[in-house]
Amino acid sequence: MLRPQDTLTRERKRLDGLWDFRLDAEAEGRTAGWQDGSLAGATRMPVPASYNDIVPGTQGRDHVGDAWYQTVARVPRGWADQRVVLRFDSATHAATVWLDGQRVVQHEGGYTPFEADVTQLVTPGAEFRVTALVNNELTFQTIPPGIVHDTPHGRRQQYFHDFYNFAGLHRSVWLYATPTTYVDDVTVVTDVDGTTGVVRYDVVAAGPAAGDVSVRVTLRDAAGEVVAQADGASGTLTVPDAHLWAPGDGYLHDAHVTLLDAAGEVVDEYHQSVGIRSVEVRGTQFLVNGEPFYFRGFGKHEDTPVRGKGHDDVFLVHDFALMDWMGANSFRTSHYPYAEEVYDYADRQGIVVIDEVAAVGQNMGLAGGIFGGQNYTTFSPETVDDDAQAAHAQAIRELVARDKNHPSVVLWSIANEPESDTDAARAYFEPLFALARELDPSRPVGFVNVMLAPHGRCQVSELGDVLMLNRYYGWYVHTGDLAAAEDAWRAELEQWAGDGKPIIITEYGADTVAGLHSLTPEPWSEEYQEAYLDMNHRVFDSVDAVVGEHVWNFADFRTSSTSVFRVDGNKKGVFTRDRRPKAAAHLLRRRWTSAG
Numbered sequence: 001m002l003r004p005q006d007t008l009t010r011e012r013k014r015l016d017g018l019w020d021f022r023l024d025a026e027a028e029g030r031t032a033g034w035q036d037g038s039l040a041g042a043t044r045m046p047v048p049a050s051y052n053d054i055v056p057g058t059q060g061r062d063h064v065g066d067a068w069y070q071t072v073a074r075v076p077r078g079w080a081d082q083r084v085v086l087r088f089d090s091a092t093h094a095a096t097v098w099l100d101g102q103r104v105v106q107h108e109g110g111y112t113p114f115e116a117d118v119t120q121l122v123t124p125g126a127e128f129r130v131t132a133l134v135n136n137e138l139t140f141q142t143i144p145p146g147i148v149h150d151t152p153h154g155r156r157q158q159y160f161h162d163f164y165n166f167a168g169l170h171r172s173v174w175l176y177a178t179p180t181t182y183v184d185d186v187t188v189v190t191d192v193d194g195t196t197g198v199v200r201y202d203v204v205a206a207g208p209a210a211g212d213v214s215v216r217v218t219l220r221d222a223a224g225e226v227v228a229q230a231d232g233a234s235g236t237l238t239v240p241d242a243h244l245w246a247p248g249d250g251y252l253h254d255a256h257v258t259l260l261d262a263a264g265e266v267v268d269e270y271h272q273s274v275g276i277r278s279v280e281v282r283g284t285q286f287l288v289n290g291e292p293f294y295f296r297g298f299g300k301h302e303d304t305p306v307r308g309k310g311h312d313d314v315f316l317v318h319d320f321a322l323m324d325w326m327g328a329n330s331f332r333t334s335h336y337p338y339a340e341e342v343y344d345y346a347d348r349q350g351i352v353v354i355d356e357v358a359a360v361g362q363n364m365g366l367a368g369g370i371f372g373g374q375n376y377t378t379f380s381p382e383t384v385d386d387d388a389q390a391a392h393a394q395a396i397r398e399l400v401a402r403d404k405n406h407p408s409v410v411l412w413s414i415a416n417e418p419e420s421d422t423d424a425a426r427a428y429f430e431p432l433f434a435l436a437r438e439l440d441p442s443r444p445v446g447f448v449n450v451m452l453a454p455h456g457r458c459q460v461s462e463l464g465d466v467l468m469l470n471r472y473y474g475w476y477v478h479t480g481d482l483a484a485a486e487d488a489w490r491a492e493l494e495q496w497a498g499d500g501k502p503i504i505i506t507e508y509g510a511d512t513v514a515g516l517h518s519l520t521p522e523p524w525s526e527e528y529q530e531a532y533l534d535m536n537h538r539v540f541d542s543v544d545a546v547v548g549e550h551v552w553n554f555a556d557f558r559t560s561s562t563s564v565f566r567v568d569g570n571k572k573g574v575f576t577r578d579r580r581p582k583a584a585a586h587l588l589r590r591r592w593t594s595a596g
């Protein structure tokens with residue numbers, strides 16, 4: 001699904017701002033038909049933002065069920081004879097949308113966009129009312145999973161992942177116009193042949209005259225010079241002496257896609273940025289443009305005070321600047337697809353991304369059942385079942401469809417720490433790996449392995465092109481004993497290295513209270529976080545197959561408040577939640593830059 005753009009033939013309008021808002025824990029609105037009029041008793045809620053932390057009180061913070069958003073907007077007068085589309089960049093976790101009381105789209109999955117062609121329902125120059133019913137309930141059939149419990153005190157949402165179940169309209173809402181015959185999709189796959197850049201493209205046109213238009217693709221370099229051109233819906237562009245996209249060098253070409261009518265007049269145009277690069281796994285190496293790449297960076301979250309998971313360009317640029325300051329070259333979108341602005345910026349900044357599906361918490365054994373999953377079997381007809389697998393497959397489809405053209409994305413992660421040491425897990429994941437490869441043969445695929453499924457027990461790792469390991473030696477095991485942790489960690493890692501695949505350490509970290517100090521490093525102190533990282537780095541540096549280190553986490557983040565396991569959230573950040581550095585930030589900067 002292409003992002004809205006302003007071009008010669010297209011226009012867009014952001015519908016962000018203060019929307020009318022009403023929580024509806026009893027689901028009254030569905031029967032009363034709140035979409036048919038203005039929302040009685042509404043308060044105001046900013047879009048984009050999570051609604052949970054905006055207003056004090058448990059009502060919003062711990063809300064389970066429906067929440068209604070509504071706004072009135074006007075269609076620009078100049079959009080007559082255009083195709084008009086209403087698009088939500090995300091709604092967490094499911095949404096139904098009405099335009100003037102007419103249902104136009106429904107979507108499940110909290111982190112990917114959805115849209116509706118509303119041409120027939122709007123009048124250029126006139127106002128219209130948009131109503132979005134957003135539901136945050138997680139069940140065993142959703143990605144990620146959860147359970148809603150009916151209790152004497154109301155409905156309670158349980159889930160098995162370690163971050164807050166923020167909900168709402170987390171990203172922008174758009175109204176946009178295209179010609180009635182339009183560019184519906186563009187796919188670019190790049191490669192490098194010696195010094196020549198190779199760009200294979202596919203363009204899909206749609207609309208009444210789609211069969212009559214011809215396609216032209218013109219590729220320009222960053223200076224605007226035409227470097228290649230081709231006609232036809234599919235083709236290959238070759239760029240001699242191409243300036244490649246590379247980690248640290250976010251060089252982008254622009255593919256100008258035009259649909260032309262028989263007279264050669266432009267029917268529609270779309271600009272697709274293109275980073276020419278290759279990605280390959282060879283033996284234990286991860287190659288970008290044929291060069292071994294070592295991932296330095298973080299597992300992140302979309303999480304900031306007050307706005308929760310609401311996208312914010314301020315934190316986008318700030319977080320990237322902090323990563324740059326530390327010499328980080330990559331991050332993982334743990335544990336869900338991030339806002340599209342993040343990938344665009346990563347493309348431009350030359351930052352490498354591991355792109356993750358929101359499949360997190362499919363593991364009832366995790367942390368000794370600390371998330372309350374110990375009473376359940378992970379994969380069963382009553383829990384994570386065929387319907388969950390179908391939702392997971394759909395989440396993979398939507399992720400690849402959305403992010404396939406980003407040069408920054410070099411690897412798909414199709415799950416974080418699922419149960420992976422059982423036959424049931426193997427049966428569940430095998431078709432999902434096959435699907436990811438079929439959708440995108442150009443990128444490696446992996447999943448993130450949990451400590452409960454160590455080498456020799458994990459049945460899913462062999463399906464991946466790379467090994468991604470989350471390990472907490474010296475934190476959850478051998479707590480406080482870094483000498484014992486170091487030996488145990490090295491021993492396990494050497495076993496994995498024997499598999500002959502590149503290993504990325506996708507998580508290692510220690511909870512740390514900023515400002516807590518101890519002369520002899522004690523868990524929770526800044527000194528312990530430093531000693532813990534140093535120990536891990538010694539282990540990584542001693543195993544050749546390790547091709548990356550992503551510290552958990554970039555910043556402290558909010559978690560569920562239903563367990564004594566966390567104090568004011570997860571504190572494994574290298575920065576506090578408001579982005580102040582802990583001592584570890586300086587340590588990483590020394591390791592990752594020449595400042596060391």
Ligand code: GCB
Pocket residue numbers: 161162163335416417470507552570572
């Ligand atoms: C993990 C999870 C991550 C948690 C982290 C922790 O393995 O992938 O979501 O936040 O551990 O801090 O326990």
